[in-house]
Amino acid sequence: MSKGTPSNMDVICMACFLEVGTLRHFLKRTTCRILSFSSFLSSAEIVTMQGTAFTPSLEGMKHVKSEDGQMLTKPFLEVCKLILPVLEKFGAAMTLVKTDIGGNITRLEAKYLSNPMEFNHLYSMVQAEVQAKTAKSSSSCTNGLLWLTRAMDFLVELFSNLLEHPDWAMSQACTDSYTKTLKKWHGWLASSSFTVAMKLAPDRKKFMDVLGGGGDLNADIEKFCSTFSPFLAENHKFLDSVGMDNMKAS
Numbered sequence: 001m002s003k004g005t006p007s008n009m010d011v012i013c014m015a016c017f018l019e020v021g022t023l024r025h026f027l028k029r030t031t032c033r034i035l036s037f038s039s040f041l042s043s044a045e046i047v048t049m050q051g052t053a054f055t056p057s058l059e060g061m062k063h064v065k066s067e068d069g070q071m072l073t074k075p076f077l078e079v080c081k082l083i084l085p086v087l088e089k090f091g092a093a094m095t096l097v098k099t100d101i102g103g104n105i106t107r108l109e110a111k112y113l114s115n116p117m118e119f120n121h122l123y124s125m126v127q128a129e130v131q132a133k134t135a136k137s138s139s140s141c142t143n144g145l146l147w148l149t150r151a152m153d154f155l156v157e158l159f160s161n162l163l164e165h166p167d168w169a170m171s172q173a174c175t176d177s178y179t180k181t182l183k184k185w186h187g188w189l190a191s192s193s194f195t196v197a198m199k200l201a202p203d204r205k206k207f208m209d210v211l212g213g214g215g216d217l218n219a220d221i222e223k224f225c226s227t228f229s230p231f232l233a234e235n236h237k238f239l240d241s242v243g244m245d246n247m248k249a250s
Contacts (some may be wrong), residue, residue, distance in 0.1 A: 032219040051215035053089070055223045059083040061227050071234065073112045077105050079228070080148060083155060089210050093174065093201040094195060097151055104148040111141045123238050130242050142244050149235040154181040156229055159221045160206070170201040185248050 026214040060082055063075040080101065089099070112119045119125045126142045129135040135142040157177040165173060175198050183191055211217055239245040 052213045052217045052220045053086050054220040057113040058223055064231055073119055073122045076122050077109055080105055091202055093197050096197055101151045104144040107144040108141055122127055135244055146239055150182055152232050154178060156225050157181050160225050161220055163218060170204040170207060171198050174198045174201050187249050188248055198231050209220060
């Protein structure tokens with residue numbers, strides 16, 4: 001064997017070194033992934049396990065207003081997003097509402113992300129559209145905020161019905177809530193579609209059991225309604241002040 005040629009033992013040692021390095025790199029990456037996954041569980045699944053389906057949104061509502069009492073765009077939209085998993089439990093009955101809410105959140109979020117500093121306050125994007133005379137457009141953020149708020153009105157009314165009328169079937173609670181909130185703003189087609197969808201409402205007891213998790217569901221629903229309603233009322237008050245609260249579906 002020549003002087004510059006590595007021995008078999010050298011090759012074996014080098015291979016072991018490389019394997020150890022590879023293993024160390026693998027373990028490092030795997031550990032990071034496990035920690036990231038654990039962090040995800042801590043912020044999502046574990047919260048739900050320890051409380052109800054409303055626990056995340058109740059926490060989020062603490063941050064909706066700034067220190068000087070102004071509605072903040074991102075926190076408000078985040079709370080609305082946190083309601084979407086609750087709607088998932090309704091199944092097909094809430095497909096229309098869920099799609100509408102998701103679309104309006106996306107529209108408002110895109111506007112916010114285009115200039116987070118300018119649109120930090122929720123009503124700033126409406127004010128910009130009012131000045132530009134584009135607020136009445138069906139694709140405006142003003143229209144998006146209006147219909148997002150109305151959809152949330154419907155959900156608050158629905159959750160209130162579930163508390164106040166324990167003898168009502170889910171379909172009755174949904175229909176009553178729709179009649180009191182969204183129906184007057186919908187045309188015939190939307191109203192008919194909604195009426196048909198309500199017939200697909202899930203069994204009330206199973207629905208409540210799924211939402212309950214490990215917390216006091218009735219207490220959380222009551223707190224959600226009483227805390228979120230004032231935010232929605234404030235939205236309506238502002239939209240009314242700029243003449244945009246009475247728009248109907250186009």
